[in-house]
Amino acid sequence: MNMFIKGNQVRGHLETMVLSVLESEESHGFDIVKRLEAAGDGSLNLKEGTVYPVLYRLEDAKLLKAKWEENDSGRKGPRRKVYSLTAKGRKQLEAGRNEWKAFVNVVGGIVGGLS
Amino acid sequence: MNNFDQELMIPVEEIMRPVQALVPHKMRMREELYSHLHSIYLEEQEKHPDEATALAQSIERLGDPESLRADLQATISKSEQLLCRYNALFARDQTKSRLRFALKIGACSWMLQASSYTLAVFISTFVFQEKEILAISPMLCVISFLIGWNTFIGIFLSQPFIELRAFAEEHRRRLPLSGFYFGLSVGISEALMWLSIPGEFEYMNVTAPQVILPILAGWGMFCLVVWLTKTERAQTAPWELLQLGD
Structure with a gap:
């Protein structure tokens, strides 16, 4: 059975998920959503606009930096902002991963059934 | 600007118009949402040759306008919101x-x-x-x-x-x-x-x-x-x- 995870179920973790997606390479908003969905193996059902408030918060916190996409890609259509991780963002990602592991250990132990 | 552009700009503006932010900030948000909706629409057009269905699906994928507006507004600092309200007092009523x-x-x-x-x-x-x-x-x-x-x-x-x-x-x-x-x-x-x-x-x-x-x-x-x-x-x-x- 294919379980769908809705956006509001991952709300508290979306920031770490976005940082994680941007760890390997810089991306624009649409691509970030695509990569999140691909990483979620089709189970992640995000409303795509919700990624922008997250990106703005991360940028304000200096965890991401953004620049307008160069217009030499030959792509037609409106311009896009490309986001990349800062050094502070990498540290935050590491901290977010540790928090997630602790969360899974505690909550997983309870929800999974106490022995 | 053609009809296609306008059709995609309207849902973005419906989200963005009430947002209180300074012009450069607001324009950036508009442009990013518009660019995103444009990309979604191109994908949806391949699945739905009917333009109206493709547009409706694209808007659906972008998310609930009210909730998105509230989330975007929450990213604007209180001082910027205050400045916007002050500016609005001196804006011209057409x-x-x-x-x-x-x-x-x-x-x-x-x-x-x-x-x-x-x-x-x-x-x-x-x-x-x-x-x-x-x-x-x-x-x-x-x-x-x-x-x-x-x-x-x-x-x-x-x-x-x-x-x-x-x-x-x-x-x-x-x-x-x-x-x-x-x-x-x-x-x-x-x-x-x-x-x-x-x-x-x-x-x-x-x-x-x-x-x-x-x-x-x-x-x-x-x-x-x-x-x-x-x-x-x-x-x-x-x-x-x-x-x-x-």
Whole structure:
């Protein structure tokens, strides 16, 4: 059975998920959503606009930096902002991963059934 | 801008219009959401050849407008929101005449100056016991009125070049002339200020540079402000002129 995870179920973790997606390479908003969905193996059902408030918060916190996409890609259509991780963002990602592991250990132990 | 662009801009503007943010910030959000919706639409068009269905699916994928608007608004700092509310007080209501708008801003400017000077005179006289400032009170009254007057003239003359695009294109050559009228008003005001200074300057003759330099400065300032405002309007107008549903 294919379980769908809705956006509001991952709300508290979306920031770490976005940082994680941007760890390997810089991306624009649409691509970030695509990569999140691909990483979620089709189970992640995000409303795509919700990624922008997250990106703005991360940028304000200096965890991401953004620049307008160069217009030499030959792509037609409106311009896009490309986001990349800062050094502070990498540290935050590491901290977010540790928090997630602790969360899974505690909550997983309870929800999974106490022995 | 064609119909296709407009159809994609409308849902974005429905989300963005009520958001309180400064122009550069708001434009960036609009552009990013529009670009995203554009990409979604291209994908949906491959699945649904019918344009209306593709558009509806794209909007659905973007998310609930109210919730997205609230999330975007939450990313704007309180100080920026306060500044936006302050700016909105001085924005022009297009249903009102430009004379009325210019009078409103001119009167606000006059009152702001007059109240600042009144406060300064009050503090100086009653707190620091320096009564000399009372001697220049009439001059301060003249200055505050002239600042209000010049604000009124500047706003009244600049509006046609900023608000009405067709007028601005047709009468572009009148801009320097309007700038000159504003400069003249500033120059005369400067001369009146010098004449109104009491004490040792009381009988000072107004010299040519005291009139001509403010005229030139006023002329340049007028044209610069019109150009900057027009540049900003050129960016925002395609969005602000969109007709949205209820």
